[in-house]
Amino acid sequence: MPKNLAPTRTLTSKLFIPILLLSLLTFGFSFDRNVVTPSVGVNTYLVIFIGFLFTVAGLLMIKSLACKYPDQSIIRLGNKLLGAIGGIGTAVWLVVIFSLAALLARRVTDEVSAIILFRTPGYVSTLAFLLIAGYMALLGEEALGRLSSVMMFMLPLLLMMLVLSFRQVNPANIHPVNIYRDLGYLKQWDLWLLVFSPVWILGSFNGGESIRGHFKAVILTLACGTIILGAASLAVAGAFGAKGIARFQWPVMSLMNITEFAPSYFFQNFITTFYFIIFISFAAVTVAGFLIILSKGFTEFLGLKNSRSKLMLFIIIAALIVLSIVSTQIHYKETANFLLKTGSLYTFGYVVLLWVGSLFQRRERK
């Protein structure tokens, strides 16, 4: 097919940005409540804002790398900038993404098993989810981008749910920013690091053209996602109440309980149903995105030809299914999950390390 008509090989910003936004919202909605402690609950939105600032800094580092080393993957950069350490570092990077994908899959499917499928074994839900995500990954980045772009039409539903939940948010929940007092919330790095981890993961692998050429659009998208997450945190924090003791098990339950529009069961279930539709859809896109990153990453890391990346994808899907079902480490219910904390810290730290390494290297000409 002529080049003019052939599907684009690199992910354009039009297709990358929706994937980025959906991934950010997925991680934000799925994980933040699990690491939110009552003491920080009322200021989760502030912590997310701090995370946004750090993430912009991280994206600036990624942009610097993308401009200095155009169209080079993080694996190649790791070897080039960090030598042998880079090889180990990249391998760990890939393993962390693998773990995050498994965690997200379990996060989704365990909730489904708890609320919808009581009598179905949990592994069936996980298997079905990962097969669908695997199929999406097989279709490729461009298809994933198109699907994410279509799914953006679910955002108004999400915003509607948020707006409804704001009825119970009162000024006591909104603390004016006091730099001196609120610096203490920087201690909650494990919260915002996890929430924003897909941003630098996707940015490092897929965002080359977008981060270089459309940085403003990426930051704007990130800002929108942060505002939505912050608002959601505010709404969830509102359910804590002034004493900060009462805590609802699921975000959607808090939405249902605090909205006065939902005295009838129907409306509550309307919200529940749409919450699940949105959450499962977004999570599937995120896991598929991670699978694509893993297949490409492992293919390059092992020095295989690009044509083998599909075979690598099959292997990764199989391994992910086994890990998600079998491993006892893949759980998220604890507020201080070791894998979550260290994994997200590592993914950010590695970007910083590469950037620091690039400072001591000359700019590479195309």
Place this chain on the structure above:
Amino acid sequence: MSENPKIPILELQESLGSPIDLEIRTIESKDNLPVQITFLRGLADPTPVINVVTQNNLNSLTETAFTAAGKVLRGNRDIPVKFYLYSGATIIYAPSREPFAVITKSMAKRVPSEPVNESSIRGPRDGFVEDIYDNLSLIRRRLPDPHLQADELTIGRRTQTKVAVVYLEDVANPDLVAEVKKRLTKIDIDGVLEPGILEEFIKDNKLTTLPLSLTSERPDKIAGAILEGRVAIMVDYAPQVIIVPITLNDLYQAPDDYYFDYWAGSLIRIVRFIGNLLAIGLPGLYIALIGSSPQLLPISFGLTVAGLRIGMPFPLYVEVLIAEMMVELLREAGLRLPRGTNQTLGATVGLIIGFALIQTGYISTPTLIVVGISAIASFSSPQYPIGLTWRILKYILIVSASFLGLYGFILGAILIAAHIAGLSSFGSPYTVPWGPWQTTGILDSIIRAPHWLRLKRPQAAKPNQPNRGAKYPKE
């Protein structure tokens, strides 16, 4: 070359096996010398040839003399002259001359009439017919543009079917035109009887059930598509014309939308969109909510439906499948019944069987309502192939909902959406203008923006001239 024209005619008769429609006549020229002509009755009219023979001496009956009667063709090693009999030619055998053919087609033709499957409330009533030249003339009347090109191809080893690739030279992307021609010329098949055969060959993804090209019998629709930079493929002896590339969005557009006010056009499109969602999703959602996750329904509603299903011998998904099969059978039978009886008989039989099934307790009333609404909704799309596609894909949602309830329904819907997102039609993403976002296309998607806002061509076909109102280029 034979002095006696009877010899090659006898050879011709022998080689063709003396078919019933082969007619051989002897005509005298003006100087009373015999000339043999042969033709296939029903395909050719020999009158113009006879007139030329009778009005000229034998010596004057050269090929040039017959050019007024029709196109003159000589045979060669690759294509013997007898082959032209099947193209509606009359072959002339004059003494001491090589036989040659004169095209004098006279086949039964249909007059352009309103398309049966694409009727409209407003707009032109003519439709394509089975003659490629008549069809092309219907397009040219609407687009008297010197840039309108119609390139001829011949496809089919035995049928030698004429195919025309029609496009606006200054608007259509030349790579697109080249790709269309390339895919068509690659087709190696014995016969092309209908454009649907070509569609299967030129599809980007040959395994999908979704249509990746659009067919229409309406000249106004095809002209509109050509104006957008798309390419039309006309097939001789078929009233359907293929348009490529297309997107899913294009399958929900009808010419009526553009002829009525934009408010009405938008409302009709929204209704179509909702109808198709119901067609594909309603049975699966019904199974998911009633059969697997009744706790997600309002209590009063859930209890009512549960009450109507008390004592049903089959699980809900079996009920739905039985009802769906019944609808499919009625639909198919309705197509085959003679006209005049199909509607009455179909409705009566459907009512009787449906009533009987409910009375005997094999199917519950809510199931029949759901399946009935889904069946009606599947006809809301102006394009029949997409309705067929949703009829097939809804079974995926039925099966997934049967296994995993609402979760299965959601996963099934994501699977279908992902599949659609992965499709392309001649390089154009199938999900345009929603993914990737194209503002020009959004103005002509679920809503129909006013014509004074639609100043740019949709980018699906990557046209050379993006603006509709671009100044007409100088020759």
